[in-house]
Amino acid sequence: MSSTVYVAGVGVISAIGNNVAENLAAFEQEEAGMAEITLIDTRLYGNVPVAEVKLNNAELAAMAGFSSQQSRTTLLSLIAAREALNDAKIDNLSSLRTGFVSANTVGGMDKSENFFIEFTKNNSKGKLRDVFDHECGSMTETVADVLGITDYMTTISTACSSSANAIFYAARLIKNDMLDVVVAGGADSLTKFTLNGFNTLMILDKEFCKPFDDDRDGLNLGEGAGYVVLVSEKVAKTLSKPMYGKLSGYNNSNDAYHQTASSPDGTGSYLAMQGALKKSGLQPSDINYINLHGTGTPNNDSAEGTAIKRLFGPHYPPMSSTKSFTGHTLGASGGVEAVFAVLAIKHGFIYPNLRFETPMKELPFTPEKHFLKGQKIDHVLSNSFGFGGNCTSLIFSAS
Amino acid sequence: MKIYIRSAAAISAQKTFGDVPFLTEPVEYQETRLKAIEPDYKDYIDPKLIRRMSHIIKMGVATARECLNRAQTDMPGAIITGTAYGCLEDTITFLTRMIELEEEMLPPTAFIQSTHNTVAAQIALMLQCHEYNNTFVHKGISFESALLDALMLLKEGETDNILVGGTDEMTDASFAILTRLGLYKRWPLSNLALFNTPSNGSIGGEGAAFFLLTDKPNSNNLAELIAIKTFYKPTTIENTELNINVFLLANSLKTEDIDLVITGRNGDLRNDAIYHALNKSLFARNAKANYKHLCGEYPTSVSFALWLAANIIKKGVVPAIVAEGDIKPHAPKKILIYNHYQNNYHSLMLVSAC
Numbered sequence: 001m002s003s004t005v006y007v008a009g010v011g012v013i014s015a016i017g018n019n020v021a022e023n024l025a026a027f028e029q030e031e032a033g034m035a036e037i038t039l040i041d042t043r044l045y046g047n048v049p050v051a052e053v054k055l056n057n058a059e060l061a062a063m064a065g066f067s068s069q070q071s072r073t074t075l076l077s078l079i080a081a082r083e084a085l086n087d088a089k090i091d092n093l094s095s096l097r098t099g100f101v102s103a104n105t106v107g108g109m110d111k112s113e114n115f116f117i118e119f120t121k122n123n124s125k126g127k128l129r130d131v132f133d134h135e136c137g138s139m140t141e142t143v144a145d146v147l148g149i150t151d152y153m154t155t156i157s158t159a160c161s162s163s164a165n166a167i168f169y170a171a172r173l174i175k176n177d178m179l180d181v182v183v184a185g186g187a188d189s190l191t192k193f194t195l196n197g198f199n200t201l202m203i204l205d206k207e208f209c210k211p212f213d214d215d216r217d218g219l220n221l222g223e224g225a226g227y228v229v230l231v232s233e234k235v236a237k238t239l240s241k242p243m244y245g246k247l248s249g250y251n252n253s254n255d256a257y258h259q260t261a262s263s264p265d266g267t268g269s270y271l272a273m274q275g276a277l278k279k280s281g282l283q284p285s286d287i288n289y290i291n292l293h294g295t296g297t298p299n300n301d302s303a304e305g306t307a308i309k310r311l312f313g314p315h316y317p318p319m320s321s322t323k324s325f326t327g328h329t330l331g332a333s334g335g336v337e338a339v340f341a342v343l344a345i346k347h348g349f350i351y352p353n354l355r356f357e358t359p360m361k362e363l364p365f366t367p368e369k370h371f372l373k374g375q376k377i378d379h380v381l382s383n384s385f386g387f388g389g390n391c392t393s394l395i396f397s398a399s
Numbered sequence: 400m401k402i403y404i405r406s407a408a409a410i411s412a413q414k415t416f417g418d419v420p421f422l423t424e425p426v427e428y429q430e431t432r433l434k435a436i437e438p439d440y441k442d443y444i445d446p447k448l449i450r451r452m453s454h455i456i457k458m459g460v461a462t463a464r465e466c467l468n469r470a471q472t473d474m475p476g477a478i479i480t481g482t483a484y485g486c487l488e489d490t491i492t493f494l495t496r497m498i499e500l501e502e503e504m505l506p507p508t509a510f511i512q513s514t515h516n517t518v519a520a521q522i523a524l525m526l527q528c529h530e531y532n533n534t535f536v537h538k539g540i541s542f543e544s545a546l547l548d549a550l551m552l553l554k555e556g557e558t559d560n561i562l563v564g565g566t567d568e569m570t571d572a573s574f575a576i577l578t579r580l581g582l583y584k585r586w587p588l589s590n591l592a593l594f595n596t597p598s599n600g601s602i603g604g605e606g607a608a609f610f611l612l613t614d615k616p617n618s619n620n621l622a623e624l625i626a627i628k629t630f631y632k633p634t635t636i637e638n639t640e641l642n643i644n645v646f647l648l649a650n651s652l653k654t655e656d657i658d659l660v661i662t663g664r665n666g667d668l669r670n671d672a673i674y675h676a677l678n679k680s681l682f683a684r685n686a687k688a689n690y691k692h693l694c695g696e697y698p699t700s701v702s703f704a705l706w707l708a709a710n711i712i713k714k715g716v717v718p719a720i721v722a723e724g725d726i727k728p729h730a731p732k733k734i735l736i737y738n739h740y741q742n743n744y745h746s747l748m749l750v751s752a753c
Binding site for chain 2: 042043044105107112113116117119120123124128131132135136137138140141150151152153154155156157158159165169172173175176192193196197199200201252253254255256257258259260267268271386387388389390
């Protein structure tokens with residue numbers, strides 16, 4: 001049970017790049033991925049910026065070598081999961097017990113919302129193939145089938161903490177000696193459903209989001225997918241390439257305050273970070289970088305910041321919200337940001353928190369504004385908090 | 400480590416909730432959709448909250464509360480749910496309004512409650528439970544995934560009692576769509592005669608079943624949950640048999656040690672062909688029982704089967720309405736639940752007397 005779980009491969013697609021290299025280049029150039037909506041026919045066009053992956057479905061399908069009739073979420077998931085698996089370079093994969101644990105929040109909603117246009121008028125209408133893969137599990141199943149993963153698969157959906165939970169559930173499958181290798185993370189594409197949903201909550205910023213800024217005014221929705229390939233200690237020893245790091249700590253706690261709002265003290269966030277530290281055996285002072293949940297909503301950043309103040313004060317590690325680049329990729333965010341976390345360790349990077357100007361009045365710390373290279377980063381804390389009070393923190397450490 | 404089912408509660412299309420006789424008065428329906436029989440929710444949920452809750456949230460929260468009451472436990476060490484379809488009613492409400500109102504003046508409540516983790520979240524909120532909280536949404540093994548998570552947490556020593564449940568709701572829209580997809584029979588029939596006239600399609604159902612799992616022995620424990628296993632897309636019936644044999648062997652058991660096999664027959668010809676084959680081979684000499692004529696087919700229906708198994712063991716009775724064939728079991732001590740969902744997801748659970 002005490003065995004170590006390593007990260008052997010990573011893959012990501014987001015508004016700032018279609019693979020790991022492009023994402024890192026965008027960080028270095030401090031180039032955000034937000035722009036006007038191009039892929040969805042919506043009244044919100046022109047009102048709110050979004051962080052779209054810069055390929056339409058046909059282009060994604062070509063890149064994935066797969067059907068463009070699939071949900072966009074499936075295509076994003078396949079591209080990033082395959083990049084991660086290829087990156088891991090595990091030659092004898094077929095002889096190992098391999099799993100796929102993926103997350104998303106609305107399944108094939110991008111297709112279902114088309115189906116419902118006709119179906120709402122007449123319930124014998126609507127193309128069934130548009131609703132056939134509505135379930136969240138369908139995304140996971142389709143990608144696992146393409147990747148040839150059959151030993152185990154499952155899907156987690158806990159709103160914006162979904163893929164962080166997928167990653168540590170996957171790690172536990174390895175620690176419990178049920179699997180040797182797991183591709184874990186999540187995917188979500190932008191949909192009219194989520195855009196309108198977040199719009200009704202009045203938490204979408206009309207400008208590019210400003211996480212942890214006193215003048216922040218909400219989040220920008222994004223889309224993407226991020227996966228890590230987790231391997232057992234035994235498998236890690238057989239691989240010729242160096243590991244990115246290990247998953248040293250994790251915790252899932254519940255805020256139990258409100259269905260959508262965070263408690264003012266950030267109780268759930270505090271418990272998740274504290275629990276992850278305890279699991280890793282580390283002290284707050286050991287953490288070299290915090291990848292914040294940092295959505296840019298007044299409520300989240302205040303709650304998360306308050307929890308960090310309580311746990312870390314008075315010595316604060318560098319921190320930033322990469323959602324200032326990628327937007328909030330919802331069910332994908334924990335996976336996308338886990339990839340960023342282990343890349344920070346490997347390359348010694350700290351990513352900037354774009355557009356930060358004014359410190360929050362209630363917080364004694366500010367996020368990092370510029371891209372930093374050559375840092376010694378041994379331990380990264382990655383936060384993912386979601387609706388339903390679901391708070392998850394992961395700690396990745398150098399191996 | 401032994402893991403026990405401390406308590407269980409279920410809302411289903413049968414009278415299963417609260418202190419009721421054990422399936423001695425089966426409810427008959429003459430249609431292909433079985434709706435859950437709902438209790439008076441005021442006894443379980445703050446009346447102010449009931450009005451805003453959708454069907455699945457009410458079913459889930461009330462069943463969770465009843466399960467905890469039965470265990471005389473106030474606070475679980477983790478809450479884990481499985482649901483394939485999630486909060487369909489709220490999802491479809493928001494989706495339909497978005498289309499009909501052309502994205503204007505949409506109320507947020509349906510969206511807020513549409514996320515798949517709403518049931519687990521509302522239970523945490525009701526209990527003020529800050530502990531581990533997770534939701535699995537993987538088609539026909541959503542509940543099994545939740546159960547596996549719970550078993551691992553107990554083995555990891557993270558806690559000593561876990562509330563785990565399976566929930567799915569059927570709405571008019573999902574029933575219409577799933578009927579068009581061919582999941583259900585095209586004409587009305589009695590659910591109690593489901594297995595008499597094999598034909599294409601099953602009958603749709605819904606429900607919620609929750610369990611409090613613990614590693615602590617207690618004379619009130621219902622049963623021991625020995626093990627669980629899932630497997631994916633077996634290529635042949637021999638492959639399925641092999642998986643079942645390996646599972647039994649891993650738990651030092653043979654088929655003759657099993658007092659009762661509960662299978663997931665659902666009245667659909669192709670679906671049931673697998674059970675028929677196994678009933679002639681692997682399970683030829685076992686007493687058998689079925690349950691989907693009572694609760695209907697839905698992706699987390701195996702949670703109803705687990706509720707059934709735990710109660711059969713505790714009460715020492717196999718209700719006549721679930722028994723199949725000539726072999727009459729007397730007070731089963733070991734039960735194997737075998738279910739498959741559309742021949743893609745297969746699951747096995749071993750339940751034993753404590």
